[in-house]
Amino acid sequence: MAKLGFSNSTWLAWGFLAPALLLLSIFVLGPIGYLIYLSFTTGSFTQSGTQWVGWSNYERAIASPEFWQVLGNTLYFSLGTIIPSIILPLILAALLEQAIALKSLLRTAYFLPAITSMVAVGLGWRWLFQTNGPVNALLEPLGITPIAWLGSSTWAMPILILLSIWKQLGFNLVVFLAGLQAIPQSRYEAAKLDGANGLQQFRHVTLPGLYPTLVFVIVTTAMFTLRSFEQVYVITEGGPLNSTNILVYYIYQEAFALFDIGYAAASATLLLLVALSLVTLQVQLTET
Template sequence: MSASASPNQKRPFWTIARRDAAAGYIFIAPQLIGIIIFVLVPLGLVFWYSLHEWNVLAASFNFVGAANYQMLLADPNLPQVLVASAIFSAGLVILNMSLALLLAVLLDQKLKGMVVFRTLFFSPVVVSLVAWTIVWSFLLQNNGGINGMLAMLGIEGPNWLRTPTTAMISVVVVQVFKNVGLNMILFLAALQGVPKELYEAARVDGTGAFKQFRRITLPLISPTILLTSIITIVGSLQVFAQIAVLTQGGPGMTTTVLVYYLYQQAFQFHFFGYGSTLSILLFVIVALLTFAQWQLRKRIVFYEN
């Protein structure tokens, strides 16, 4: 008779399943701790601050309940701020993604010198954001470089950053040129992953280039399109430095986006409680837009169909 374990013998604590689970927890611990410390705790503190009126200069911190949220609903400037944020985000997303995809298609050619052009278009991404914006602020001044070049052609340029119709366009274009290279690289990587056999089969069937792009390229790079759209939309709603350096929210409030308005309320006017309430509003908007895009993936992502 073969020896067998006694029914009363205790099982060892460190079983294989528990060792595997412990190893998994150890691997995810740094990321989990980072999320707790840098995301969940600050988010909880911001919500707590939004229920108070915090005056740093007077050293007062008083609980006011939902008063800041009532102020948010009654704020006469908020609709204009949200409209400016929507215009900036829409312009940035449309121009950035369209230009990035166009550049990626053009640079996905087997021609000499393409590496140089890829590096050239990507280089603004690694440039300091503040330095990039300061240079553009000089170029866009009334007597700056852009109007100087237009004057050589006999064209009188506008005061780009002080005219309501051109201020928002200028800020959007500056941001597009700054970050278009990142989306371009993502699209370029996706294009290079499309099987070339599909294009060869389409050409044999007499399919034109535009139809190949619409029926083959776009469906197969749709996961990357979803990713870049989420990144670009979230980034557009968090823009601050460009507004602060170029327009300071003006002229009037035409370029006062939500993050810059939050900064004004909290750090210029010292309404930290109301600034925290605006932070909660921004978080809700970003979360809802991200959730909506994720839900739309079954319609726009080829692999989800």
């Protein structure tokens, strides 16, 4: 059989890729393009249509104190979730890798939050931290007066962060465990021969070996925090005093409560740019 020429192979490859590219264009690229178009318009789908306004929506976002407060809330929420969601699973993965008894049971227990409905968990979390809920009932014998956890601009965001850490911990743990299994045991044996203790092995063997995994976990956890919506919607609805209103919930309010589609699209486009920046950063860091 004659070998296919370069041009024939290329056309064959494009033929196989065409269905996937078509679906990608319809369900991903098309909506993204329409989102960007809407960000330059004003009006809503319930009125007479939309009108082109250029960069007005972006200028409004940049000049809006509320937008900057939401952006600050999002940064606070993201950093508060990302850092513990990396450190805790990494330590747990290193410990579980050394454990023998109940390893499978513990892995399953840690991963259960990742497959649990955020809406169901959010309702349970709201019940736990209500003023007359179980958390305050446990603290009362210690002499601590009941705290309005979800009605306090100080405590409401940490409650959401705690829930998000709990939700993301299992997924990151499984990823770290997979990364640990990819590190050759010969590196640890060589480190032991050189007299390295457990902490030194973790620093000089485990962490360098987990570098690509760490980059992946950081980016995916950042994506998780940037697209977080359910916990805010179910537990706080952005309150109190807008202290837990993060970017995705803010976009939802502008689009479906106030029907300001153009401004919501502009805010969503800015969020998209942040997400694309994170993906680009991941690619660059993993290639180095």
